[in-house]
Amino acid sequence: xxxxxxxxxxxxxxxxxxxxxxxxxxxxxxxxxxxxxxxxxxxxxxxxxxxxxxxxxxxxxxxxxxxxxxxxxxxxxxxxxxxxxxxxxxx
Amino acid sequence: xxxxxxxxxxxxxxxxxxxxxxxxxxxxxxxxxxxxxxxxxxxxxxxxxxxxxxxxxxxxxxxxxxxxxxxxxxxxxxxxxxxxxxxxxxxxxxxxxxxxxxxxxxxxxxxxxxxxxxxxxxxxxxxxxxxxxxxxxxxxxxxxxxxxxxxxxxxxxxxxxxxxxxxxxxxxxxxxxxxxxxxxxxxxxxxxxxxxxxxxxxxxxxxxxxxxxxxxxxxxxxxxxxxxxxxxxxxxxxxxxxxxxxxxxxxxxxxxxxxxxxxxxxxxxxxxxxxxxxxxxxxxxxxxxxxxxxxxxxxxxxxxxxxxxxxxxxxxxxxxxxxxxxxx
Numbered sequence: 001x002x003x004x005x006x007x008x009x010x011x012x013x014x015x016x017x018x019x020x021x022x023x024x025x026x027x028x029x030x031x032x033x034x035x036x037x038x039x040x041x042x043x044x045x046x047x048x049x050x051x052x053x054x055x056x057x058x059x060x061x062x063x064x065x066x067x068x069x070x071x072x073x074x075x076x077x078x079x080x081x082x083x084x085x086x087x088x089x090x091x
Numbered sequence: 092x093x094x095x096x097x098x099x100x101x102x103x104x105x106x107x108x109x110x111x112x113x114x115x116x117x118x119x120x121x122x123x124x125x126x127x128x129x130x131x132x133x134x135x136x137x138x139x140x141x142x143x144x145x146x147x148x149x150x151x152x153x154x155x156x157x158x159x160x161x162x163x164x165x166x167x168x169x170x171x172x173x174x175x176x177x178x179x180x181x182x183x184x185x186x187x188x189x190x191x192x193x194x195x196x197x198x199x200x201x202x203x204x205x206x207x208x209x210x211x212x213x214x215x216x217x218x219x220x221x222x223x224x225x226x227x228x229x230x231x232x233x234x235x236x237x238x239x240x241x242x243x244x245x246x247x248x249x250x251x252x253x254x255x256x257x258x259x260x261x262x263x264x265x266x267x268x269x270x271x272x273x274x275x276x277x278x279x280x281x282x283x284x285x286x287x288x289x290x291x292x293x294x295x296x297x298x299x300x301x302x303x304x305x306x307x308x309x310x311x312x313x314x315x316x317x318x319x320x321x322x323x324x325x326x327x328x329x330x331x332x333x334x335x336x337x338x339x340x341x342x343x344x345x346x347x348x349x350x351x352x353x354x355x356x357x358x359x360x361x362x363x364x365x366x367x368x369x370x371x372x373x374x375x376x377x378x379x380x381x382x383x384x385x386x387x388x389x390x391x392x393x394x395x396x397x398x399x400x401x402x403x404x405x406x407x408x409x410x411x412x413x414x415x416x417x418x419x
Contacts, residue, residue, distance in 0.1 A: 015396060015399065016396075017399070018392055018395055018396050019342060019392035020342060023340040042404075050340065057398040057399050058399065
């Protein structure tokens with residue numbers, strides 16, 4: 001059954017969501033069947049697309065709204081929120 | 092070594108580059124060259140035959156010819172007879188010098204080719220050794236395809252049945268050139284280069300699943316093929332089960348070792364209904380751009396970091412203005 005979940009996350013990576021971080025994030029998001037989005041103000045990015053994530057231009061400390069819809073939406077939000085806190089194991 | 096390296100083969104391959112001319116002893120052209128070394132037989136002509144290596148091609152330059160021309164004709168005959176009896180692959184006289192009549196006679200008698208070149212001894216030897224070292228150099232047969240894409244030799248590898256031949260076919264259809272399908276002989280040559288050619292004696296044929304053997308030259312024409320090509324890029328076709336998209340941003344250049352040389356490497360995901368040939372094409376274009384110093388992924392990342400550091404809210408044309416779009 002399709003569900004929707006959301007959480008607030010904070011970018012902790014020192015240089016924000018630059019290309020390397022975006023690619024790690026997109027790869028993690030792509031593992032889920034659910035559609036995953038990140039919103040910063042007026043801009044909503046598809047979390048599975050590196051080019052889309054680049055639109056956020058999110059520096060360190062930015063608050064983003066993480067949302068997902070689909071069968072594994074809850075798992076996606078839980079996992080990605082944790083990965084944001086872990087900085088995706090990247091600088 | 093793929094096949095016998097005869098004097099004839101070397102002569103045919105290099106006659107124009109080395110301005111070679113056959114003087115006598117043509118029936119000896121079938122003799123085999125077994126070493127890339129060549130010899131200047133100065134001491135031999137003086138009668139010192141110890142350590143004389145008859146496996147080497149003998150090169151007579153100005154000094155050797157000047158020396159023997161000072162000898163009495165009988166002695167000249169004798170020394171050339173003794174030398175030619177040792178059975179060398181061939182004898183070459185350089186600088187366009189006239190070969191002594193006794194040498195011509197002995198080459199006929201011993202059925203050993205006598206050749207002449209206009210080149211200086213030094214240049215002749217240098218080029219001959221480079222050619223022979225390449226011929227005798229290490230080679231390796233790989234189950235792969237080789238195409239020339241935008242002038243770059245692209246070695247296409249991947250598991251059996253992944254679609255290497257179909258990829259090759261589509262590349263040729265798109266105007267690129269066929270070098271080898273299924274089996275490629277790679278040769279490591281001087282100057283850190285790896286050159287590939289078809290392992291099949293009948294070049295320019297390929298097997299296409301569902302159709303059978305096709306002739307690339309007949310179907311696509313002579314400009315669609317080339318006999319050999321330096322490998323510049325390695326593309327590995329990978330199925331969905333093998334492909335893990337480990338942050339594939341293009342920020343780092345993957346490399347792979349091929350015959351002791353590090354070559355740029357791309358992994359091309361293959362999925363039903365998609366064309367790996369287009370991906371190979373674009374990967375090659377990106378390779379060319381990088382070689383010219385345009386590293387797209389790094390440029391993109393730098394622009395993104397500037398945008399992040401500027402602290403601007405997202406949404407307003409992040410990578411420059413509309414100033415390059417004059418057509419509306």
